[in-house]
Amino acid sequence: MAAVAVRLFAVPGRGRKALSRGGAPTAKNGAGPTLFYLDDLEVGQRFVSGSHELDAAQIKAFAGQFDPQPFHLDEAAAENTMFGGLAASGWHTAAITMKLMVEGGAPLAGGLIGAGGELRWPRPTRPDDRLHVESEIIEIAPSRSRPERGMVTVRSETINQRGEVVQAMTAKLVVPRRPAAG
Amino acid sequence: MAAVAVRLFAVPGRGRKALSRGGAPTAKNGAGPTLFYLDDLEVGQRFVSGSHELDAAQIKAFAGQFDPQPFHLDEAAAENTMFGGLAASGWHTAAITMKLMVEGGAPLAGGLIGAGGELRWPRPTRPDDRLHVESEIIEIAPSRSRPERGMVTVRSETINQRGEVVQAMTAKLVVPRRPAAG
Secondary structure, three states: OOOOEEEOOOOOOOOOOOOOOOOOOOOOOOOOOOOEOHHHOOOOOEEEEEEEEOOHHHHHHHHHHHOOOHHHHOHHHHHOOOOOOOOOOHHHHHHHHHHHHHHHHOOEOOOOEEEEEEEEOOOOOOOOOEEEEEEEEEEEEEOOOOOOEEEEEEEEEEEOOOOOEEEEEEEEEEEEOOOOOO | OOOOEEEOOOOOOOOOOOOOOOOOOOOOOOOOOOOEOHHHOOOOOEEEEEEEEOOHHHHHHHHHHHOOOHHHHOHHHHHOOOOOOOOOOHHHHHHHHHHHHHHHHOOEOOOOEEEEEEEEOOOOOOOOOEEEEEEEEEEEEEOOOOOOEEEEEEEEEEEOOOOOEEEEEEEEEEEEOOOOOO
């Protein structure tokens, strides 16, 4: 099956010419962004999000609330840790990833409802990183017990301005089937 | 190997008498909470966190920043979704879980540094939920290439006031070996 890519937002500073618009379903109501129902998705389909600019203040604010460890809170204290400098909490990277996906990086009908998934943080996210998310549909499983929906497995990479992957996630999302016309 | 449990915080309203303090290593510096090095851990060891009280305002604040979907933002809009009412973003549940673990729910030397893991959200987290985290060491693997540390696999369940698991996570954490005395 051919990979189909939909570029939803410009990704500043990245020359990814391989991405092209294609395979988008017809919007039924003519307003708002095109949303993909289970029936519209195919394995290999790709989506690219807009981008998010991080800074030290955001890193410290998130960490202060949810992950108060020295390497996420204070530049000087972070120097002497495994990170060698201020780094974002992995959960902050995960939360930014979700924001980018909700804002258009994964335009699924019914919203992004995750049942769970797997996460890796191969390298730290740093202040002044500019992040975007590239997602690919890797499995589509219509539900046997719930004919109105199915489970879609999406692999999403969160990538910094140097093209380095800071988070790799494989998530299972609940996606509705397209309702009968009417 | 016998399961060893360390109760670090009282968990209000839960009658878990089975948890008892035991197997804690001697604190070397005599100050602050006892922290566990790789050498102090054993498979089956359990930790229980303090608790966190959620409310609708926290749910909406997190969602507004990181997961702006109707079922996380607005009670009325949430009624007509799969959630049937306001629910926290799974990433909010994950972030609160991290906070509870950092605040004492997983007292590991060197801090909680995750390389990645697996997450499931078997049921939604709701306003007024009171959450705590119960963690268990399920695997310990000293590093071959880095003798000063190892990788510890921890299974953590985030549990509400009704004893229901709202998040199940298996995470791989980097834990240092106890440094030579001196």
